[in-house]
Amino acid sequence: MLIRDLSRAAGVPASTIRYYERLGLLQAPQRSAAQYRLYGTADVERLRFIQKAKRLGLSLTEIGQLIALRAGGTAPCQQLKAMVSSHLQQLDQQIAELQALRQELATYHSNLAAQLTDDATAPTETFCQGTICGFIEQVSYDA
Amino acid sequence: MLIRDLSRAAGVPASTIRYYERLGLLQAPQRSAAQYRLYGTADVERLRFIQKAKRLGLSLTEIGQLIALRAGGTAPCQQLKAMVSSHLQQLDQQIAELQALRQELATYHSNLAAQLTDDATAPTETFCQGTICGFIEQVSYDA
């Protein structure tokens, strides 16, 4: 299988396949007489593995660690559990932050919409009082 | 005011101040005889404006657009409203995606936790059946 076939089979660009090989996520494949990379079905599996692990939010570095563990003869599931647990925490924090921002932004937008008409020719100057924009200058600075 | 004073007054590193100047977010300041940048209180205001706009989730590029509008004599509030509106939409989508992933990851983690004990010496091999890790290889590929 040439790199384009692997690319099609796994839905990953050839450039990305070569990139993964450089990162050590894929083994260096066999070569044809003309130095073309030759792949087998195990490589399709490996690429799919990487795609799935990415879907779980794992970084390429983390995926590399799992692969390395397995290559060293250890089942990487305990490690995986720790990674997933850590990602869950990060996700919770990130969601909380985004929701807080969303809430703030929504209030802010209502405020803006109530004071500004959609008419582009309206005298917004009356409302936008500030050095650059009073609506921004009202924003609190901390947090 | 020297750059370090502005830096302290606004809580922004001197390197970032020079960076903002290059981006056009801050006007080129006056210079001392030795070419040191000299700032006034308006620059403190401007930097605080930038910090506040960043708090609203605006990019430096967007902030630059607002500043440019004001410099051109137009109140940038309508533009701001559009930016905030667009960011709200993006935020909603991002939150929805993260929540879906969180849900999936939580289920996945329960599954993992139920089958793996915390005992590092446990025979995880029994459970982790797969080329690299059966738990990952079960993950669905699409979406």
Add this chain to the structure above:
DNA sequence: CTAAACCTTGAACCTAACTTCAAGGTCAAG
């Protein structure tokens, strides 16, 4: 037999918002 469509490599480029570095000038304290 030639032109298109591949393949190879290493290096450079991309985003965003900075930070760091190198090499040099300035200024205040002791």
Add this chain to the structure above:
DNA sequence: CTTGACCTTGAAGTTAGGTTCAAGGTTTAG
């Protein structure tokens, strides 16, 4: 009068996950 803390510039490095490019070799269809 020197040491150390600052200032200047332009360029390069950072992160992550790739993509694009240049220059060259190969393979295949017509």
